[in-house]
Amino acid sequence: MSVLVYDIGLHDGRDTGHYLREGFRVVAVDANPAMCAAAQTKFRDYVRTGQLKIINCGVAEQKGQLEFWVCDDNTEWSSFQRYFGVPQRGQESFNQHKLQADWGHHR
Numbered sequence: 001m002s003v004l005v006y007d008i009g010l011h012d013g014r015d016t017g018h019y020l021r022e023g024f025r026v027v028a029v030d031a032n033p034a035m036c037a038a039a040q041t042k043f044r045d046y047v048r049t050g051q052l053k054i055i056n057c058g059v060a061e062q063k064g065q066l067e068f069w070v071c072d073d074n075t076e077w078s079s080f081q082r083y084f085g086v087p088q089r090g091q092e093s094f095n096q097h098k099l100q101a102d103w104g105h106h107r
Contacts (some may be wrong), residue, residue, distance in 0.1 A: 002023055005019045005024045007027070010029060010030035016028045026052045026053070027053045029054075031056070032078050034077060060080045067082070
C-alpha cells in the first residue's frame with residue numbers, strides 16, 4: 001500500500017502533482033471551488049483510479065455553511081475572512097461563495 005499524503009491548501013495543484021508522480025495517494029483539500037474544479041480536470045486520471053481525492057472544503061473558526069470570498073485576480077487572497085478576501089488593493093475582482101467548513105478551530 002502506498003503512502004497517503006494530505007495536501008491541505010491544494011491551490012494550483014503543484015504539490016499534489018508532485019506527490020502523485022512519486023506514486024503517493026493524495027487527499028487534496030481547498031476552500032476555493034475554482035481551484036478544486038481545475039484540479040479535477042488536470043488530475044482526472046488520478047481521480048478516476050482513486051489515487052487522488054479532491055475535497056472542496058475549508059478550515060474556519062466555526063463549522064457549517066460559511067461565506068467564502070474568492071479573489072478572481074489573485075487566488076492566494078481568497079478567505080473566509082472578508083477583510084482578507086476583499087482587501088483595499090485596487091481593481092481586483094472578488095466573488096462571494098457559500099462553502100462548507102468541516103473542521104472547526106479549537107482554542
